[in-house]
Amino acid sequence: xxxxxxxxxxxxxxxxxxxxxxxxxxxxxxxxxxxxxxxxxxxxxxxxxxxxxxxxxxxxxxxxxxxxxxxxxxxxxxxxxxxxxxxxxxxxxxxxxxxxxxxxxxxxxxxxxxxxxxxxxxxxxxxxxxxxxxxxxxxxxxxxxxxxxxx
Numbered sequence: 001x002x003x004x005x006x007x008x009x010x011x012x013x014x015x016x017x018x019x020x021x022x023x024x025x026x027x028x029x030x031x032x033x034x035x036x037x038x039x040x041x042x043x044x045x046x047x048x049x050x051x052x053x054x055x056x057x058x059x060x061x062x063x064x065x066x067x068x069x070x071x072x073x074x075x076x077x078x079x080x081x082x083x084x085x086x087x088x089x090x091x092x093x094x095x096x097x098x099x100x101x102x103x104x105x106x107x108x109x110x111x112x113x114x115x116x117x118x119x120x121x122x123x124x125x126x127x128x129x130x131x132x133x134x135x136x137x138x139x140x141x142x143x144x145x146x147x148x149x150x151x
Contacts, residue, residue, distance in 0.1 A: 004082055010065060023085055028053045032052050040134055056145055059113065059145070063112050071096075074101050076095075077094065117147045117150065
């Protein structure tokens, strides 16, 4: 994708960051600063907003990696994964030859997102019980956003 920078490779797949990603990163971080309860210091809310945004985009990378790895395991080349304003895209270079393979490649990304949602939700419960409410809220938001990403 043009106008993007290389972040290296994951499992041999080039990972790129489109310039529009910075726009959504700033918007997500800013909205999260106001999402967290106001009784926390502003600096702490900003730090947790940035951390949550990073974890959110890490979740998108995992979602796209699931598509890409399954494609590669089925002999389908993947050019790269690019993060941009609307999330991420795996640039799979050709169609699967069998419909069930195509279906599996399509479904594995949302399944990865649902698995991450379950992990984040479980962590939110554990952290809430440990009275780590800000971090529990962060994990709960990530659980919700991963469910939305799966749909």
